[in-house]
Amino acid sequence: MKAPTRNRRPGFSRRAQYGLFLSYVIAVTGIFVGLGLIVVSHVDPQGFGTLRAAALDLTTPVTSLGRGIVRGAGAAVDGVTAYIDAASRNTTLERELEADRRELVRARILALENERLRKMLHLVENRPRSVAVARIVGSTGVSSRRLATLDAGMAQGVRPGQPVRAPEGLVGRVVDAGMIASRVLLISDNASVVPVRMARGGMPALAAGRGDGSIEIRPLGAGGNPFERGNIVLTSGTGGLYPPDVPVAVVLRKEGDVSIAWPLADPSRLDFALVEPPFAGPPAVPATPSPKPSAKH
Amino acid sequence: MSIPRSSAPADRAIEARARLVPVVSTLAGSAAALLPIVALSPSWPPFGLLMLLGWRLMRPEMWAAWVGLPLGLADDLLTGQTLGTGMVTWTACLLLVDLVEVRLLWRDYWQEWLLAAIAIALAILGAWAIASWTGGATPAALVWPQIVTSVLCFPLIGRLCALLDRWRLAIGKIRAPD
Numbered sequence: 001m002k003a004p005t006r007n008r009r010p011g012f013s014r015r016a017q018y019g020l021f022l023s024y025v026i027a028v029t030g031i032f033v034g035l036g037l038i039v040v041s042h043v044d045p046q047g048f049g050t051l052r053a054a055a056l057d058l059t060t061p062v063t064s065l066g067r068g069i070v071r072g073a074g075a076a077v078d079g080v081t082a083y084i085d086a087a088s089r090n091t092t093l094e095r096e097l098e099a100d101r102r103e104l105v106r107a108r109i110l111a112l113e114n115e116r117l118r119k120m121l122h123l124v125e126n127r128p129r130s131v132a133v134a135r136i137v138g139s140t141g142v143s144s145r146r147l148a149t150l151d152a153g154m155a156q157g158v159r160p161g162q163p164v165r166a167p168e169g170l171v172g173r174v175v176d177a178g179m180i181a182s183r184v185l186l187i188s189d190n191a192s193v194v195p196v197r198m199a200r201g202g203m204p205a206l207a208a209g210r211g212d213g214s215i216e217i218r219p220l221g222a223g224g225n226p227f228e229r230g231n232i233v234l235t236s237g238t239g240g241l242y243p244p245d246v247p248v249a250v251v252l253r254k255e256g257d258v259s260i261a262w263p264l265a266d267p268s269r270l271d272f273a274l275v276e277p278p279f280a281g282p283p284a285v286p287a288t289p290s291p292k293p294s295a296k297h
Numbered sequence: 298m299s300i301p302r303s304s305a306p307a308d309r310a311i312e313a314r315a316r317l318v319p320v321v322s323t324l325a326g327s328a329a330a331l332l333p334i335v336a337l338s339p340s341w342p343p344f345g346l347l348m349l350l351g352w353r354l355m356r357p358e359m360w361a362a363w364v365g366l367p368l369g370l371a372d373d374l375l376t377g378q379t380l381g382t383g384m385v386t387w388t389a390c391l392l393l394v395d396l397v398e399v400r401l402l403w404r405d406y407w408q409e410w411l412l413a414a415i416a417i418a419l420a421i422l423g424a425w426a427i428a429s430w431t432g433g434a435t436p437a438a439l440v441w442p443q444i445v446t447s448v449l450c451f452p453l454i455g456r457l458c459a460l461l462d463r464w465r466l467a468i469g470k471i472r473a474p475d
Contacts, residue, residue, distance in 0.1 A: 023361035024395075027388050030366035034388070037381030042431045048380050055374035063331045138331060143378045145428050183377060191432045212439050 053178035060181035063138040132156040146189035169247035169264035195238040217259040227259035240280030318465035323348040327372040342447035351458035386420040
C-alpha cells in the first residue's frame, strides 16, 4: 500500500500551505495550554472541581443504569449456583446459625456491659450521623489513579473531604462532588494516607495506598514491625478526618519495615457506601501548603 | 476535512454522517470508561485513544492535528483524569504520526501497528507521569499490562474503524469502492 500522505501535501497552493501550517500552530499551542492546565491542577487540585463535577453529573446516570444490569446478571448466576448444592449448604448454614445465635447472645451481654461501664466513666461520644447512603457505581479503569464514582452529590449533602465507609470497612474520602454524583479517592490510591492502629495492642501506624489494590502499613513505633499476617487494622481517628475504630485492612505479609495489607471493603464488590461528616470538623490547614492537605492527616 | 470524490451526487445526510461518525465513535471509545466496573488497577485499554489512532492511520486527510485537543479534553472529562492529560498526549501522538508519516514512502500493516504501538506506549506513559506528578499513581510496573493489552487491542479497533468507514461513506452503495 502506498503511504496515503499525498492528500496532506499542500503542493503549490499557498492557501493549502498556510492551512496546514496553521493547524500545526494550533496543535502546538493547544499542547502548551494543556500543560498549563496540568500545572494548575498540580498547584490547586480543586481548581477545576466545578467542571469535573458537571461532567461527573452528566455521565453517572449511564454508569448507574449499567451497574444495575451487571448486578442483575450476577445475581441471576448466583441464584442458579445456589440451587446446585442446596442440601449440603443448608446443613452447613444451620450449623453456623446455631453457633452465631450463641455468639449473638454473648455479644448482647457484652454490649450491655459496655454501655454500663461507659456510663460509669461518663464517656461522652459524639458519633457523627451519616450524611448519605449511596451506591458505588463505577471507577476509573483507564487512569492510573484509583477513584470510584458514588451516586450521591451536593444535593444529598456530600462535600469534598468527607470520609466514606462501608459496613465492611473504610472505603476512602470524597475528592470531587457534583450535584448528583461524587468521586471517591480509594484508600488504595497512592495519594491516600490513613492514620491507623492495630486492633490488638493499639500499635499506631500509617496506611498508605500502593495503587494496585493493596495498602502499605508503616508502623510509627520504634523497633521492629509488629504487624503480622492476619492482623486487623483499624482507623485511629488521629487527625480528625476519619472516625476511629473503622476496620481498614487485614495484613497479608511482612516486607521488612512495612507490612502489606488488603482493604476489608473491596470496592469491586461493594454496593452501598456511607458518607460521613469529618470526624472532628475540617482538618486544620498545615503551615506549609501541600497539594493534598487532607491526605497528610 | 475533505470527502473523497464520489461518483454519485453528495447526499446531505451522508455528508453529515461522514463527518460525525469518526468523532462520535472516538467519544464512544472514551465513554467506555463509564462501564460499571470498579477496577483495582488500571487494566482497561484507553479505547478513545485507540479509536483516534485507528481513524488517523486509516484516513490521514480527515483530521488536522489539533483535533486531539477537543477530543482529548472530552476524554479527560469522561475518564476523570487530570484535565489536560488527554489534550497533551493525544495531540502529541497525532503530531508524532505526522512526523513519521512524511518520512515513509510505503506503509504496510506491521508498520502501522508498530507506529500505533509506539504512540500508545508513549501516551500511556505520559498520562502515568502526569498522574504521578499531580497526585499519586500506581507503580510503573502496573502500567505495562495496560500498554500490552492496548497494543494487542489495536488491530481490532482498526477493523472496527474500517467497518465504520465503509458505512459512513456508504462505499459500495452510492460510491464506487476505492
